[in-house]
Amino acid sequence: MVTPRLSRRREAWLRIAAAAAAIALVVVSVALGASIYDGLLLVLFVGVLAQVASLPLALIRPRVAAMLSIAGAPVIMGSAHAGEAPWPWAVTTMITQALVVAALGYRASWLLGAGTLIGVVALSGVLALLVVPSRDQESVAANLVVFACIGGIALAVGNLAREWQAVSQQLVRERRLTEDERARRLVAEEKTRIARELHDIVAHSMSTITIQATSAQARLPQVDAPTRHEFDEIAALSRKALTEMRSLLGVLREPDVPIARTPQPRLSGIAELVKQSQRSGLQVRLRGADSLSDEGVDEAVGLSAYRIVQEALSNVRRHTRGAAVEVRVHRDQNLDLRVRNRSGANRPGTEQTSQPHPPTTEGSGLLGMRERAAGVGGTLSFGPTGDGGYEIHAVLPLHVSSESEGE
Known part of the structure; x- marks a missing residue:
């Protein structure tokens, strides 16, 4: 699958937007995890930073971003306590992971985005089963289902954006090729028309001059020697002009029409x-x-x-x-x-x-x-x-x- 190419300006704006979103998510996620989830600040910061950093990294190194996102999930889970808030995934964490999956689906492929989403959900589920009491597993399962649905929608949006961009660029290329082909066809038609007019009008007149000059000595026996010489010169020059015109007509014809090459003067x-x-x-x-x-x-x-x-x-x-x-x-x-x-x-x-x-x-x-x-x-x-x-x-x-x- 070919990665769609953006213009330099759009690519720059996309990276700036990803970096700005990452900074905002780091601030909000760390503050939310420390205040609501009573998370260990240093560990929470490392986990959030690893997960959020995968967002701008997904535009440059998608595979590295996928591995970093999966690795950051258990760090975030282990640094926070559930309490009454949604766990193991907070709202800001869901938003971050959804943006990462969407970026992977857009920039790399839907397979990489889906693999990242499945890996994060599976790892979260396994860790939740190990540390969460059985009475709370229902709420954990509901949290993971919501997260999986949000991630799936984000992946679909990223993949659709990728396909739309690829189709748009293909249409632009096809339109450009069509315009070039139309221009070449118009030029070929005009050259053919000029060649036809040269053949029908100028070549006919030159042939008439050649015939008249050649037959003048037979039609006008009373002319003197210098005049006969002049007629011979006229006939020779007109024949040469006809030869050069045939070469010109060959150049003006369509490329697939075979033409006879004549020596060019030097x-x-x-x-x-x-x-x-x-x-x-x-x-x-x-x-x-x-x-x-x-x-x-x-x-x-x-x-x-x-x-x-x-x-x-x-x-x-x-x-x-x-x-x-x-x-x-x-x-x-x-x-x-x-x-x-x-x-x-x-x-x-x-x-x-x-x-x-x-x-x-x-x-x-x-x-x-x-x-x-x-x-x-x-x-x-x-x-x-x-x-x-x-x-x-x-x-x-x-x-x-x-x-x-x-x-």
Whole structure:
């Protein structure tokens, strides 16, 4: 049987209450035994102290408290004379023993509480038969029956309190598990819905782009070689986007659905990413290509760096088409990434289609880059530069720490 656990505050208050009750019972029991029962004060004090001390002790060491309570019974009986008062158990002694039995039933088990009660009653009965004349044994038996009934009720109350506490704690645990399971189910349903919409809408559109770009050379035979090359680039990029989207859909599906794993880009892929941007017409220059080795860099860090540069170049295409872009990579204790563009309005042969730099508010792209950096324990900042351009600066660790993985 598992002992119910209370909060620290409730446990402290329970122990304080038990100690206060024990002190009050010692004072009253000793005074009552000395005045009414004509008990030997020193012996009476030792017996009462042994029995009353078992009350707070029952909350800490139940077995020791049970033995101490049984041992104190004959001391109390032997130190007092019956007279006209109830004997062998006075009212205060009954209250003390009932509280001890209730505490044992609550903190330990009903078996220990029942064993203590039976032991005290049996020992009291045997001693009473040995020292009490036969004419007074009827009143002694009545006293012991009353004491046994009070002790039995106290034991039942303690055991019921124990069971109620255990059931309440189990209900709290079940409710917490239910809430966690419901939250996980809602997240899984939302991820499934997003995956379905991505598949039905975005994937369909990307497939259409791939088909049209691939078949353009057959449908339009009059196009020149550079245009055919552009169509080939569009088809290749759209196929790559479809592959990455399938990987994303696999992540969004429910955990028990098997998914096909596809290789993820790493740090070294930034060089090819820059070349693709150059072939698409973006004026981009890479500095620090010798720092793009995958060796010594965690895969998660390399993937985050690749995605940050990819999103930064996409922002340039959307907001500052015609601007000159510089991708700078430096690697020492950390991985330092800078994607900086300058307005292309003054460059011959270029056309600036939008504002000199992206808006300073955090859109989904900038927020996503910041989350990717934070996900591996790095930082990301962005803002306009003094020459009218815009810079995205990320500092990533080479290795993901355990704290970052926990996040």
